[in-house]
Structure formats: C-alpha cells, structure tokens
Amino acid sequence: xxxxxxxxxxxxxxxxxxxxxxxxxxxxxxxxxxxxxxxxxxxxxxxxxxxxxxxxxxxxxxxxxxxxxxxxxxxxxxxxxxxxxxxxxxxxxxxxxxxxxxxxxxxxxxxxxxxxxxxxxxxxxxxxxxxxxxxxxxxxxxxxxxxxxxxxx
Ligand SMILES: [Zn+2]
Numbered sequence: 001x002x003x004x005x006x007x008x009x010x011x012x013x014x015x016x017x018x019x020x021x022x023x024x025x026x027x028x029x030x031x032x033x034x035x036x037x038x039x040x041x042x043x044x045x046x047x048x049x050x051x052x053x054x055x056x057x058x059x060x061x062x063x064x065x066x067x068x069x070x071x072x073x074x075x076x077x078x079x080x081x082x083x084x085x086x087x088x089x090x091x092x093x094x095x096x097x098x099x100x101x102x103x104x105x106x107x108x109x110x111x112x113x114x115x116x117x118x119x120x121x122x123x124x125x126x127x128x129x130x131x132x133x134x135x136x137x138x139x140x141x142x143x144x145x146x147x148x149x150x151x152x153x
Contacts, residue, residue: 003152005091007054011045012143015104023142024114024129025076025121028105034142037066041075043100043114046146047122048075048082050096054150055089079121086150094149095126101143107131 015021018033024043034040049060057063063085064070064078086092096118100107107114111129118127134143 004094005054005056005150005152006147007050007052007150008145008147009046009049009053009060010143010145011042011049011060012138012141013040013042015102015140015142021105021142022075023100023105023107023110023144025117026110026114028110030105032105038064038070038073038078039075042142042144043098043146044075044079046144047096047098047118047148048079050146050148051082051086051093051150054148055086055091057085076121083122090153091150092153093122093124093126094151095128096122096124096146096148097128098130098147099145100129100131101134101138101145102131102141103133103136103139105142 014035015032016035020027020029021034022041115127115129119125
C-alpha cells in the first residue's frame with residue numbers, strides 16, 4: 001500500500017471595515033478587510049496548515065508565530081515555505097478540497113481565478129473550491145476549511 005497522509009484545517013478571521021482582502025491569493029475589492037497579524041488570507045492559511053497536519057508537524061502557529069517577522073506577511077510565502085517542507089519529506093499532493101464560508105462576499109464569480117492561482121502555487125490540478133454562507137451565524141467572519149491528501153513519492 002502507498003504511503004498516504006491526510007491533513008485538514010480550519011481558519012477563521014474577523015472581517016472589519018476596509019477596502020480589500022485576499023482569499024486564496026486573489027484580492028477582493030469590497031467594503032471589508034481582515035483583522036489579522038499576517039495578510040489574513042484564510043484559505044491559504046487553511047491549506048498551509050492542512051499540509052503541516054498531513055506531514056504530522058503540528059500546526060501553523062508553531063511554524064509561523066505571531067512575531068515581527070510574520071507581521072503583515074504575504075500568505076503565499078507561508079504556503080511556499082510549507083510546500084518546501086513537504087518536498088523535503090518527499091511527499092506530493094494527490095488532491096485538495098476546500099470550503100470558504102462567508103456571508104457578505106460573493107466567492108462564486110472568482111472561484112475559478114482562485115483555483116488557477118492555487119494550481120500555479122501547488123503545481124497540481126486536483127483542486128476543488130467550494131463556497132457557502134453561514135446564514136447569518138458568523139456574518140462578521142470569514143472562514144476556510146481545507147482537506148488534503150498527500151502521497152510519498
Ligand atoms: Zn489565518
């Protein structure tokens with residue numbers, strides 16, 4: 001049997017009044033920003049931590065603590081660093097499934113753009129983007145869930 005590893009993660013950030021925010025590396029221009037130590041890209045954080053989880057290496061905060069180095073950090077850099085960890089351990093991605101939960105931002109018109117950006121970063125086409133709403137339960141928050149399957153090369 002092949003050496004398979006599954007990983008999952010959920011990230012959540014508070015929405016605050018602003019001009020734009022990033023989701024999956026794509027900038028959304030609207031009336032919101034994200035209250036976060038880094039650039040607050042929930043989707044890239046969830047994907048990065050899912051990979052860390054699959055590798056059995058703890059959580060995102062252990063590798064990227066809330067210090068000066070990570071202040072306003074570009075989350076694509078975080079994901080790239082995690083991918084380097086994955087490559088070092090000789091794993092590759094089989095597939096990635098994601099879910100974005102947000103009430104006040106329409107994801108669907110941009111989900112293909114997010115998918116293409118993730119395909120380029122992860123160098124893998126087996127990526128799925130889903131979006132839903134919280135029905136007003138978490139209307140001041142944006143949340144992302146990621147599940148990833150890795151295989152040893
Ligand atoms: Zn986050």
